Amino acid sequence: MTAAQESRTRDIEANPYRPWPARITSITDLTDKEKLFELRIIDEDVREAFQFESGQFIELSIFGVGEAPVSISSAPSKQGFIELCIREAGDVTGAMHRKKCGDVVGLRGPYGRGFPFTEMKGHDVLLVAGGLGIAPLKSLINHIHDDRHEFGKVTILYGAKSPAEVLFRYQFDMWQHRDDFDLILTVDQPDETWTGETGLVTRLFDKIDVDPAITYGAICGPPVMYKYVIEEMRKKDMDVDRIYVSFERRMKCGIGKCGHCGVGHQYTCIDGPVFNYWEAMNLQGAI
């Protein structure tokens, strides 16, 4: 490292609450409520220092409005850019939805513990997402995609409320035609155009084969979903410590100080947001 880089690293670490300016380089409308933003950190040193794992999150910062935790949707293998899938739900996400391409927002991170990507290598992976839960899982799916030869069978089960609410439709349409991803989509409320599965995502477990000896599970969805999906995975004899879940809590500071994201005896922001099921069942009130 040069002296200038070292001093910049010190700057970055000097104040962990300081967000770094990032430019919105692309905005894609996904549904009525969700948009996919691609961001590029403006400072080159900060950009290069920003290395993350699938499952980690950032604090999105819009000065004058506030901060909100957002999971990263792109894969770590995509360098230099960060994708965030954002639902318009609160003040910060609402303000983000009004931003245009080229606007500058702030971000800090990456924070938390992601999915055990390296440990998962050499194994089958079963990914189960509900609704917006696909956002952090997409990072993992893309990462597996980029190192596809290192994994066994990859199965993705994704449930959405209606066809209009299916996120990343374009990507799934592409994958549905591939032999190396088993992708099953289901919706609760089909319309006349829907040709896929209907009902809750748990119903899809009848349609898949799982070899529990070599399979890792990854789950993300609305809070009510976890219990039922885990039940299905346990029926397939998957090990409790190979089932990974990602939790959404109020990660206000992201760095284990503000206390808002407490779950059981842990903090979601630094101890999670990804936990294995053994850890999660030891967290009171988690599932």
Next chain:
Amino acid sequence: MFFRVIDKANLPDLVKGLTTEYEVVAPVAKGDTFVFAPVTDPGDIRLDYDTTLLPPKKYFFPPEETLMRFRVADNEVLDDDVFAAPRVLFGLHPCDINALQLMDNVFKGRYEDPYYLRRREQTLLIGVSCTPSDTCFCNVWETNEVHWGFDVFLTDLGDRYFASCRTVKGAEILDRFVANRQVDDTDTADFQRVVHAFRDAFDSTVDTTQLPVLLDAKFDSPIWDEFGDRCLSCGACSMVCPTCYCFNVEDRLEPDQKSGVRVRTWDSCQFKEFAAVAHGQNFRESRASRVKYRYYHKQWGYLSKFERVLCVGCGRCARACPAGINPVNVIAALQTGEVR
């Protein structure tokens, strides 16, 4: 450690000396209670105080502070400088010194909090021995003794103080500002007598056996509903707690809407929206779940990370609670299943 004896009559010299170089904060009377406040006249200091309304945490982690100034247009930080003036906290009880060490664990770590730590570096701590009040239960956690984390600790021997100097800076200020002498055998014998009498003065007994296990095993105990029914969610317990560190962050715009400040304020896990997320889900909606979480975190969550409970038995929450919830009774209820 380095020990000195100071005659009580000379103690004001120490305070006067310190005021020439530091802001001196000490316990003073306010109505029929006590508060930590800046002093210039040593005569205002009340070392006979039982406890203060607010703990000294406010001098490191103020109720409200600006984290940074920002510009809206390009989302840039204009400044995030931390201003910390040299300060002495004079007359802290062992519980409060222990509490600061528990706070340090949180604000240090992988992500260092520059606001808290800068003030901590700039502040000298001078402790003083105390006598237990009716709400004190520090003996339960053994936080009635303090072994480090202070610069000087003064044990009252009646006509003189037995001064323990933990840091170079502590020894230096004694030598510079106040007449003192070496400790002799009589001083040490008196010190022993005083600290034993102090230890024996506590009558609080709380059965803390295996609290983390009980908190889990009795997670669904009806005692939490009973305490939840009483709790008013006012958050007073958190505000007066020397170890509660939770905060909220908000942005405030200047009238021109072009710039503003990002501010952090004290928060409480007892407030209804504390664990709510943007989509409307609230992970601790009921008062019972919030009261329980406060104990769960203090006696188990924090312990799981730092091997100490996040309570020093100062009793401020018991005094502040308008619903009469006292941690001694909560812990007893957890053990016995009966709410008193």
